[in-house]
Amino acid sequence: MSATIIDGKAFAAGLRARVAEDVRGLAERGIAPGLAVVLVGEDPASQVYVRNKAAQTVEAGMRSFQHRLPATTSQAELLALVHTLNADDAVDGILVQLPLPAGIDAQAIIEAIAPEKDVDGFHPANVGRLATGMPGLVPCTPLGASMLIDSVRPDVAGLEAVVIGRSNIVGKPMAQLLLQRSATVTIAHSRTRDLADVCRRADILVAAVGRPEMVRGDWIKPGAVVVDVGINRVPNPQAEDGKTRLVGDVAFDEAKEVAGAITPVPGGVGPMTIACLLANTLQAAKARRGL
Numbered sequence: 345m346s347a348t349i350i351d352g353k354a355f356a357a358g359l360r361a362r363v364a365e366d367v368r369g370l371a372e373r374g375i376a377p378g379l380a381v382v383l384v385g386e387d388p389a390s391q392v393y394v395r396n397k398a399a400q401t402v403e404a405g406m407r408s409f410q411h412r413l414p415a416t417t418s419q420a421e422l423l424a425l426v427h428t429l430n431a432d433d434a435v436d437g438i439l440v441q442l443p444l445p446a447g448i449d450a451q452a453i454i455e456a457i458a459p460e461k462d463v464d465g466f467h468p469a470n471v472g473r474l475a476t477g478m479p480g481l482v483p484c485t486p487l488g489a490s491m492l493i494d495s496v497r498p499d500v501a502g503l504e505a506v507v508i509g510r511s512n513i514v515g516k517p518m519a520q521l522l523l524q525r526s527a528t529v530t531i532a533h534s535r536t537r538d539l540a541d542v543c544r545r546a547d548i549l550v551a552a553v554g555r556p557e558m559v560r561g562d563w564i565k566p567g568a569v570v571v572d573v574g575i576n577r578v579p580n581p582q583a584e585d586g587k588t589r590l591v592g593d594v595a596f597d598e599a600k601e602v603a604g605a606i607t608p609v610p611g612g613v614g615p616m617t618i619a620c621l622l623a624n625t626l627q628a629a630k631a632r633r634g635l
């Protein structure tokens with residue numbers, strides 16, 4: 345039987361609408377949440393993401409502040425901008441688009457962002473809050489992925505969850521979110537032995553490795569929920585103009601024949617990232633005002 349395809353695009357649209365409704369309520373009280381997005385350099389994918397972030401921020405009724413800096417920007421200049429945004433009362437959320445150009449220490453930049461404005465949830469204070477079960481700002485991609493899991497499997501207590509990938513942005517926070525919901529969590533990575541066997545145990549399988557279609561159909565337990573966080577551009581032999589196509593970390597056509605539910609790429613977890621960014625900005629705006 346073919347899996348339920350989890351429509352992240354539709355779920356994200358619903359979440360953005362709920363955020364916009366809440367923002368309208370704040371507007372009646374004279375409050376306009378503001379999100380500052382900083383892009384350093386000209387990475388083409390990052391340019392698209394930043395443009396979409398700004399457009400969706402405005403659509404949700406919030407203020408958008410964009411800062412585009414040349415690739416030659418020094419770490420000191422970027423830190424100075426972050427400090428200015430930390431002190432700016434109109435700014436509730438600060439996001440520095442990753443990856444940053446070589447020569448800038450991303451961790452130093454993340455640590456400079458005021459934790460209460462860290463809508464990416466990457467600051468060690470927010471990482472610690474998540475790890476200890478305290479309220480805080482949660483990284484957008486795993487937060488969105490967990491909402492999609494909730495939509496098809498609301499109770500994961502006692503289930504086996506395998507997260508492939510141990511990045512600070514996705515893998516580790518994803519594992520924390522699943523653990524918070526009492527799943528039995530394994531974090532697998534490039535050094536994991538017998539990865540396919542480990543994956544076959546998973547009732548919930550999250551792939552966040554950045555390797556096109558690495559997870560095959562026969563790695564999946566029948567009926568499992570499969571969440572594909574990968575966004576890989578690969579050559580498209582069908583296109584004559586040399587255009588690429590987008591694939592995930594999961595071989596979708598094989599996996600959908602085995603899984604119970606699966607997120608597609610595109611249109612799965614990806615759209616949830618920006619929707620959750622808006623939700624985090626709203627949360628930060630309310631928290632800063634004690635609401």
Ligand SMILES: Nc1nc2c(c(=O)[nH]1)N[C@@H](CN(C=O)c1ccc(C(=O)N[C@@H](CCC(=O)O)C(=O)O)cc1)CN2
Nearest residue numbers: 393440441442443464484485610611612614615617618
């Ligand atoms: N500071 C941050 N940098 C980066 C993050 C992040 O959360 N914070 N995540 C990614 C990029 N990203 C947002 O920044 C992002 C990735 C993908 C999507 C998305 O909507 N994907 C679509 C396909 C888009 C396409 O065609 O390329 C989908 O999967 O359907 C949105 C945001 C790295 N950097």
Ligand SMILES: [Mg+2]
Nearest residue numbers: 611612613614
């Ligand atoms: Mg997707």
